[in-house]
Amino acid sequence: MDLPTAWNLDDKSTFLSINSSGLRVNYEGLGESDDDIGAIRANHPIPQQCNLFYYEVDIINEGKNKIIGIGFCEKTVNLNKRMPGWENGSWGYHGDDGKFFSCSGYGSPYGPSFSTGDTIGCCLNFKSNIVFYTKNGINLGIAFRNLEGTLYPCVGLGSQGGSVEVNFGSKKFKYAEATSEDIDDELLKEKWIDAFNMYINTTNIYVLEDLENSLKIKQDTTLKFRGKFNFTMGSYENATSDLTKLLDIEPNSKFALRYRAEAYYLMEKYKESLNDVNKLLKIETNDEWASKLLAKIIEKNWSRHR
Known part of the structure; x- marks a missing residue:
């Protein structure tokens, strides 16, 4: 099985080198x-x-007008005079306006703009059929659902001086490092980054025993790792399953409750998310994270019933 490892010199616009x-x-x-x-x-x-499948793009130089698009497309999509997302079979997140374009010249508000020094990640989750992006290690949320077809990573440029560099996995991803920040133990933090790079962009269907044996960690720690990994990569159903198992072992685990509450929220299961938030607030009444998610849940419910 061949994975994307570089850009194709013979499959590009003449404006690019x-x-x-x-x-x-x-x-x-x-x-x-x-x-x-x-x-x-x-x-x-x-x-x-x-x-x-996950890859990252470093913005080396945004160019004069910040015309940069990062995404994925089918083989038949025209690469001349077109940005990712502007044609059928093409999708892209654009740096100048932060919009996501889905087979159309009209984009939808998605995330912040990006520029020189930023790192943009793109994750295609074929199990959940979703796509999300990251900016400097921060997950920007789901950009697209109903993922299907044979797709290629692609980037588009249109500004003088523009330059980007891709990481298809030849070095550690910044998203892995950023998502390790809530792991206090330095050894476990290193293992998290290793696990992230071990299971991304491979055919491995990781099971609990594989992760436990390969990382030489206990089952409860393995559940944390796998639950967090599934959450991090947008596999929210699998994440809630692992985190529920962890809560069977540690009923008051703030780690499990936080990630499960957030996963339920992203799955639009607001009632279940609210239950976990309330449990967190009973454990720690001043939990700032739980309070913020509670406000988001209330806002969503209010919007749905207007």
């Missing part, structure tokens, strides 16, 4: 209009057998 590593893309056009925009596809499609 690639360095010798095959990872950095530079914009060579004038950047004066949409006619000067160009995109590029990866050297291989994303195999759906890998279940999860």
